[in-house]
Amino acid sequence: MTLHTDWRSIPEEARGAVAALGNFDGVHRGHAHLLHALHSARPDRPLSVVTFEPHPRELFRPQDPPLRLTLPEERYQALTALGVRHVFQISFEPDFSHLGASEFVREVLHNGLGLQHVACGPDFAFGHRRGGDVALLEALLEPLGIGLTVVPPLSDVGGPLSSTRIRRLLQEGYPERAAEELGRMWSIRGIVHKGDQRGRLLGFPTANVPLGRHIEPARGVYAVTVRLSDGRIIPGVANIGRRPTFDDGQESRVEAHLFDFDEDLYGQTLQITLHTLLREERRFEGFEALKQQIMLDAVQARAVLDA
Structure with a gap:
């Protein structure tokens, strides 16, 4: 083309x-x-x-x-x-x-x-x-x-079928149904920015990608696959939202944790594909409660992607 x-x-x-x-x-x-x-x-x-x-x-x-x-x-x-x-x-x-x-x-x-x-x-x-x-x-x-x-x-x-209808499905948390109408899974593409590295403290380092001009889908945790700039596709789990546990008040962004992966991604362009919304975004009482929930999210995401 x-x-x-x-x-x-x-x-x-x-x-x-x-x-x-x-x-x-x-x-x-x-x-x-x-x-x-x-x-x-x-x-x-x-x-x-x-x-x-x-x-x-x-x-x-x-x-x-x-x-x-x-x-x-x-x-x-x-x-x-x-x-x-x-x-x-x-x-x-x-x-x-x-x-x-x-x-x-x-x-x-x-x-x-x-x-x-x-x-x-x-x-x-x-x-x-x-x-x-x-x-x-x-x-x-x-x-x-x-x-x-x-x-x-x-x-x-x-x-x-229309773009408006697909946007509504994503905003309501149904990426699978949006994929049926798109004819492929929906993805967010963006450059990895350096965050506050709280994910590393939790034991789940994340690649932080601003939503930019993309529509914001339902806030929450998703099972995802991530396409790297070299073409590799890595399974993972991602949070989309404003991180209410930390009250950071920043604009919504994607924080993706790639399973069994430990490489520097800063500055790379990633394509993050949403498969299933696992749960809605919510505030946790403390650091430990959030860590426990992320561990459960990762287990659930692995099971969804393996299936």
Whole structure:
């Protein structure tokens, strides 16, 4: 897959593609359904995606908590696995956000990217203040000779699959159910920071990874697997939250203890995959009570991962 970050200077070999339009946060089964429909409509052309970075909500509502299921690197990996050849990542900055619907179609999709066919869901909105809908998109594309496939959302008994629905499952503490809708287990990716090393005093050293722009899942203790930067995958147990026993008041973070592992991870990028929520975060009366509970958590996590 090739990533293109400047829609004004697309190389000739990337022009003439077909593209799915959207944010693609999470790259879930619904997104895979959209891409499959697009490929079926135009199997003769390279499959691509037009997406935005940062997520538009990060520009318009910066005061809100982070909502990202996937950051760009993991999103690209997931799209590559679905057969996407080109990702046209458009910088969603204030100037671009003021681009009108007709300008977006003419200047970006047609002149800039040279697309031959596009696909989107029936609720796709675009242009300044989301002024364009699917009907307008079709009307603007037709004179330019660009085809359009509108793909109904993939649905189950709970309704249409969506990033919003997956976020809710994670926030409620159901990573297994979120994985069913994503088509893979959900992960948090980040750089290991140096913490206060209380984990070492407890006998359970941890790798501390800030949540950053990721959505915060339910606070608590999870059975996890951790992918190291060299590709090794290590089982472990992780706490996500604010450590109420120590009243540190810091922002939520991931503290992952890797089983049977004793190497320096500071500065490395880890991918921490959540398997099962073992218990909710809670405050303990003292150091010893917390230590005993962590020992039980580790035993339970091993049993879950072994199964």
